[in-house]
Amino acid sequence: MGVSRDKAGFAEFFAASWDPCLRAVAASVGDMTRAEDQVAEAFARAWLSWHKVRRHPAPKAWVVRTALNAGTSWWRRRRRETPLTGDDWGASEDAGSGLDSTVLVALRGLPARQREVIVLRVLLDLDVDTTAGLLGIAPGTVRAHLSRATSALSDELAPATLTEVER
């Protein structure tokens, strides 16, 4: 009985979390097809470790973090196998997917750690402590990354959006 309840629990989690996790990862990596593969990989690992993941304080964030790590592995393998030409990371934007919006392009311009903090803290709405726990860094470091990221994003987006709001 426990096993079937576990399976049902995973199925519900998968149905409810696929879209938000995919959007968060796609926003970070800038390529919807690759994001789909990385998120599928992360959900497969979540299924494998569901007895642990279901007790995690933020299972969706676990999936996103795992997907982003899977992307790093993918990139490292690719880098070893084939010489990169130009900026391979995020070079394959899909113009029809919405990933080319000003905001998301600015997000992908951030350093990787700042981008991860934004994805977890803002897009998945985790609190600072949970974000820190997931990334294995101190809460103060999360705040510092967040502050730098928001500053950089504000500078980048000010002409288009934020100045209007401030008036």
Place this chain on the structure above:
Amino acid sequence: MSHDEHPHDGVLFEELRDSLSDLAVRERPALAEIVDRGRLHRRRRRGGFTSLGVAAVAAAGALALGLSGSHGAAPGTTTSTQGASGNPDTIRTAAFTLVGYADGKTKLTLTNSQVFNPPALRQALAKDGIPALVKSDVYCFSDPAPPDPNGIGVLSIRPNLIAPAGFSPAKAMLKLFGQHTPHPDLKALFNHTVTVINPAKMPSGTELAFDYAPGEHLLAVDLVYAKSHTCRSGQAPAQ
């Protein structure tokens, strides 16, 4: 928003969230696809793969074996040898050699670049008293799964390192990380795998499932419950 974030950040965060919610996503994959991918991970984690495809060698530096698939082909030439007293029984085919020892263990050696023949292997294993499912392009599993066969001493898999004449490790390693395909010397080095099977350690009611994936040149070995398992056809999910 936490107390140490600037109120202005709230506007920015809303902007980010709005952009995210505008992202169009395709329909999510079927749950079964995710579960299959997870099962593949479990099998790889359990270490029951006796061979890896050549393409994987360049990336992972693991063993290279190129078994060729054979779907329902007639068994190749089989030689069975009953040794003198105290000597092992040997079954030799083009694709594998199976040696049964007096202590009940069986050593299975798979040979590179030969036809993989499920019926011949199944018959040979049965002759040694090892219950087994041997299938090509089909993989079998029990859910819940029996214990890891490597962890309980049922299986021990290792490459049979036979260095060819004139083998240069340095040259092979250089080639390994520089190209998609391994240097021929390296392929020759990992020319066989040796799997030692100890049927005495198999839990009651289980049998070994040998699942050969022709597309990937992978042979996975795992335990399944004889009376409670599922076999699925189709391409195994990508790693």
